[in-house]
Structures are given as structure tokens and as C-alpha cells.
Amino acid sequence: MNRYKIFGKCGFFYPLLLVFILGVFNCGHDVNAQDRPNILWISHEDLSPIYGCYGDSLARTPAIDQLAERSIRFNKAFSNAPICAPARSTLITGMYAISLGSQHLRSETPVPESMKILPEVMRESGYYTSNNVKTDYNFSHEGRWDESSSTAHWRNRPEGKPFFSVFNFMITHEGPTNALRKSDTESLTAFTDPDRVRLPPYLPDSPKMREIWAHMYDLLAVFDRGVARLLSQLEEDGLLEETIIFVFSDHGHGLPGHKRWLNNAGLQVPFVLHVPEKYQHLVSHIRGAETDIKVGFVDFAPTVISLAGAKVPEMMEGKPFLGQEAVEKEYVFGYRDRADDCYEVSRSVYDGRYLYIRHFMPQLPYYQNALIFNKGGSYEEINRIRDRGQLPDAAQRMFAAKEVELLYDLENDPMEQTNLIDRPEFAGLIQKLTGELDEWMIRNRDTGLITEGIMMQEARTKNSSVYEVARSYSKEEFEKILEAAKMVGKVSGLEELEPYFKAGDAAQRFWSLIALDAYEGTIEPVMPELKELMQDEVPAVAIKAAEVMVKRGNDPLAFTVLENMLKLPDEVQVLQAAISVRQLGEKAAPLLPVIQNEIFPKYAGDIWGRYKSWSYPMFIGMALDQTQIICGIGIDTHK
Numbered sequence: 001m002n003r004y005k006i007f008g009k010c011g012f013f014y015p016l017l018l019v020f021i022l023g024v025f026n027c028g029h030d031v032n033a034q035d036r037p038n039i040l041w042i043s044h045e046d047l048s049p050i051y052g053c054y055g056d057s058l059a060r061t062p063a064i065d066q067l068a069e070r071s072i073r074f075n076k077a078f079s080n081a082p083i084c085a086p087a088r089s090t091l092i093t094g095m096y097a098i099s100l101g102s103q104h105l106r107s108e109t110p111v112p113e114s115m116k117i118l119p120e121v122m123r124e125s126g127y128y129t130s131n132n133v134k135t136d137y138n139f140s141h142e143g144r145w146d147e148s149s150s151t152a153h154w155r156n157r158p159e160g161k162p163f164f165s166v167f168n169f170m171i172t173h174e175g176p177t178n179a180l181r182k183s184d185t186e187s188l189t190a191f192t193d194p195d196r197v198r199l200p201p202y203l204p205d206s207p208k209m210r211e212i213w214a215h216m217y218d219l220l221a222v223f224d225r226g227v228a229r230l231l232s233q234l235e236e237d238g239l240l241e242e243t244i245i246f247v248f249s250d251h252g253h254g255l256p257g258h259k260r261w262l263n264n265a266g267l268q269v270p271f272v273l274h275v276p277e278k279y280q281h282l283v284s285h286i287r288g289a290e291t292d293i294k295v296g297f298v299d300f301a302p303t304v305i306s307l308a309g310a311k312v313p314e315m316m317e318g319k320p321f322l323g324q325e326a327v328e329k330e331y332v333f334g335y336r337d338r339a340d341d342c343y344e345v346s347r348s349v350y351d352g353r354y355l356y357i358r359h360f361m362p363q364l365p366y367y368q369n370a371l372i373f374n375k376g377g378s379y380e381e382i383n384r385i386r387d388r389g390q391l392p393d394a395a396q397r398m399f400a401a402k403e404v405e406l407l408y409d410l411e412n413d414p415m416e417q418t419n420l421i422d423r424p425e426f427a428g429l430i431q432k433l434t435g436e437l438d439e440w441m442i443r444n445r446d447t448g449l450i451t452e453g454i455m456m457q458e459a460r461t462k463n464s465s466v467y468e469v470a471r472s473y474s475k476e477e478f479e480k481i482l483e484a485a486k487m488v489g490k491v492s493g494l495e496e497l498e499p500y501f502k503a504g505d506a507a508q509r510f511w512s513l514i515a516l517d518a519y520e521g522t523i524e525p526v527m528p529e530l531k532e533l534m535q536d537e538v539p540a541v542a543i544k545a546a547e548v549m550v551k552r553g554n555d556p557l558a559f560t561v562l563e564n565m566l567k568l569p570d571e572v573q574v575l576q577a578a579i580s581v582r583q584l585g586e587k588a589a590p591l592l593p594v595i596q597n598e599i600f601p602k603y604a605g606d607i608w609g610r611y612k613s614w615s616y617p618m619f620i621g622m623a624l625d626q627t628q629i630i631c632g633i634g635i636d637t638h639k
Helices: 013-025 062-069 084-093 118-124 174-179 207-236 277-283 297-307 378-387 393-399 424-443 452-461 466-471 475-485 494-501 506-518 524-533 539-552 557-566 571-582 585-603 616-630
Strands: 004-006 038-044 072-074 128-132 163-169 243-249 271-274 327-329 332-336 346-350 354-359 405-409 604-607
Touching (some): 038 207, 062 207, 062 243, 062 271, 084 297, 118 163, 118 297, 163 207, 174 207, 354 424, 378 393, 405 424, 424 475, 452 466, 452 506, 452 539, 475 506, 494 506, 506 524, 506 539, 524 539, 539 557, 539 571, 557 571, 557 585, 585 604, 585 616, 604 616
Parallel strands (some): 038 243, 128 163
Antiparallel strands (some): 004 327, 072 271, 243 271, 332 346, 346 354
């Protein structure tokens, strides 16, 4: 099926004619590099579309709004992931993070040696590339930029070179939003009145929550001043009319129900695009000051490359939405996987009105009993009100098991409160959207189906990238894994799982255990299979089997398995084991001595005064800390 509508209609003849004309006008010389547009990305963290130009009356964004008056506002722009690292991986590679295996929050994913990310392609086409300063791609950025530092700037480029420059502002991150530090907004003279804010139904309406929500707008005002500074610098340099400018956020608000949630509130972002007069031909297919063209982060890199007149690498999976090769996509896809020490596999597809979401681990609530959800700010406030039994129903749902499938009509239900999945009149639409999602997952060899432990183990064993590992699976093999994963939350009888328990493929065995974990009936009939799977040669399978056994059975061997897995040298496998131990709750008590005396010390360090690094050791430590807290041990964790 043709998924794309081609904007440009010039065939083979017209590009040849254009080349001939350019050659005549340039008298046989190469086109000057400065004839190509400079491209500036001004990105920021953790905010949904609340700029003033989007109609938000609380926003104080004069710089962005004035830019928007002579620019294009995108009404349907989306991060493909509702949390930073996979979102940024997608942005910079032009590839779905689930294809690369970079969809988990902070990992060290081996990527193909042949993969060239956006700044590399731009450098090869003659651009100076600078990044100030965040990367967070889940793979190494070393050597991929001309400069990536806190002082990186287009002003550092050689004379005469066009530039691609990125400036990322962290002031709107969930940290400052929840911290309520006066120092973060000391440059402001006006502040948002908490009494004027309108909270979504899934957040409790309390003075503290209103203060946090209002502070979020004040941080946006600080960011707007940063935008003003950069625009002034462009003007000082005489480059404002030579530069295409992108202003956007990396995903939705840094608050519960948004960041980390695979829904529209977590995925939709503001995006203002400024194209100077001399480059208006590159956006001639967009009429007016706003557009409903659907774009995802996976499309940003191919678009920038297209604007620069360079060739988009075949490996990139996004599509240009500007320039001569622009296409309009019918669907935008989303994904949520491990964030911090909370496992999740959820996927979404959006057609411009309806958002379909599939949860492959529905037994796990979004709001898990994990350290990340027990910190201060909005999380502390939600927990306080929950303890008093005063949470509204919409907020209570965040703590419950998730529905396996959801369908939202975002036109009539923008707050995503009414699930239409069981409405008979939507059966045809649901079938179409599920079919599109399934086909996309298989086509891109969604590594979330292989699961983190298995994909990383295979990559190391084969000395390969996760991307290449996933593509070593045939289409038919991936279809079988997806078939197993889609059984989660749908099992009517345990006999349905028998073939998957004994499957030769480890990912199928893993998903059979996830389905067993989600099964609400007795699992006594399959205890022999569960005991056998605890001895599986693949750690990811053995860990999950042991977790289910502790929860639902009484074999003491399960604790031995988990203890052994916590002692493995492979941090990825240890992380899964630590997460499984945390999910045991108070039943994890027999493991406390080994956690305290042997395991945690290996991952302790100076990060937040507790952990060895920002990657796997942090999340292992967080899971083990929360396990001890649940079991009644006082832990002085970060604030």
C-alpha cells in the first residue's frame, strides 16, 4: 500500500534542466556553499505545545510568538518516544530507536559501523556542525560533530561555511519544574499565578500541584529569553535571513501523565519552523502560517539533509517533510520501553485523529513502586494525596494495571479519558490500525520484541550491532515473536502458552513468561514448565521465570537463580534481575543480605551521592535501593 503522498511532481527531466540552468548562471563554477541555508535547531526539554502561538493564554513567549508570525506552526508534530534518550536517538539518526535497539533510557547500544548520523552527513556535504551541548543518544557521539561542548557555536566555524547548529536548553526539564527553585526564574519580573492554571484531570488539583504547573510556565518564559538571545546573535551576524530555524521540545511535559507515558500528552511537541524568504520554495507545499502535516522526530534528520541538498542515507527510516523530496506521512508511530529501572514495551500509531496504543506489559502500571516515582515535586504530591485517599479517578488509573489496548479520538477527547477500544463501530478502524502497527514492528525488526537482555547478549556474542542482530531474524521468525507478545493479557487458557514455553527462540520463551505473569488465574498446571525455564541458558528468560515463581509459587530455587543473576558480570542482565527483584516487593527480603553486602557496593559511586555512573549502574542501584525501602530498610536516596 502506498503510505506517502508525494508533494513534488517534477520528474526526471526537471532536475536535469535545473542542473543545466545553474551551470549556466554559475559559468561552470560550483555553487557557493553559502548559497545553501544555514540550519539552526533550538530545542528544549519536557514541554507540550503551550507556546503563546499555540493559543495558550498563560504562556509568556514573545520571542517565539514573534518568530511564529513569520513562520510555520506545526499542529501535529511528535516525538516518537515520550522520554529523552530514545527521542534524541531518533532525532539524530533519522531511524526509529526500536530499529537500532536504542529505545531504552540510557544504554550503551552497539550500532552499525556504517551508520552515519545527521551531523556526519552534514559535515560530508560541506557544513560546519556544532552541538551545545546535550547528546544522550544511547551510543557514543565522539567524532561525529565538528564541536560538541558547552561552548559550541556557529560562530566557531571557518569563514564561508554553512552551518548546522543545535542548542538545547535544559531549564524546562522535569528537574527544575519539580524542584521549584527560585534561582531558576530569578531573571523574570512577572510570574504565573497558580490560581489561573488549568490542570488535566489525571493530576490532583492541590495548591502544590498548581504551583508546580505555574512554575513550568515560568521556566518556559526563561527559555523564551534564550531563544531571543540566539535570534539576536543571528541578526548581529547578518544571518537571520540565511538560516532555517527549528524550535521544538523533546517530548511532553516533565510531569506524571506526560513524560514516560505513551500517549498524546507524552508524545506531542510544539514545533515552530522559520524559513527565510529566499528559501520559501522549499516549503511551497505548505500553505499558510500553520499546518496539520504529521511529522515525527524520525523525519527531522532526513528533512535537514534534504534542505542542505545532500543525499539522505538509505539506512535512514524517516521521510523528508520539506524540500523537493517532501512526502506526507499517513501514520506516526510511537514507542515506550525501559525508562530508568521500569521496564515497559508499548507501541502506538496515530492517523491524524485516532491514537491506538498497545501495551505488551499491561500488568505493570505506569506509576510503578520505583524510586523515580517516589521522588519530590509532583510525584511526592501525588503520593501524599493518594495516601489520604483523595486522588481523582483519572489519577488513580496511573497506579492500576493498564488496559491492553486503547483507542482515543483526539479530536473529541484531547485529554485521552475515553477508551473506544470496545466500541463496535470502531472495529474496522482498530483492525486497520493494529495491522499497520504490526506491519511496522515487523518491517523495522522492533528490538523491543527481542527484549533488552537478549538483544544485548546476542550483539556481544556475535560482535555485532543490535540493528544487525535484529535483521538476522527472518520476517517469519519476527512474526512468531510478535504472535507470542500479543498473547500477553489475552490468554484464556494456559494450554495456549505451551508451544511458546518450549520454543527454540528465546524471545518467544520470554514473552510466554510475560503472558504468564499477566495471567490472573492459577498457574499451578504449568509449574513444571516454569521450573524448567528457571534453568534456561538465556539469563533474560531465567530471570523472568524466577520472578514469576517467587510471586506465584514456592520453589526456593527461584531466589538462588535471582541471586546468581545479580552476580553476573553483564550489567544489562544484572539490571533485569534487579528490576525483577524490585517487583517482588516484600517477598524480596531473603535477598537483602546479598544485595547489601555484595551487589550494591559494586554499583555505588558519586552520582547523586549513590551510584557509579549515569547508565546501567544507576538504574541497578535505584532498583536495589527501592527494594530495600519496600522491605523496611531506611535508604538515604537522592532528593
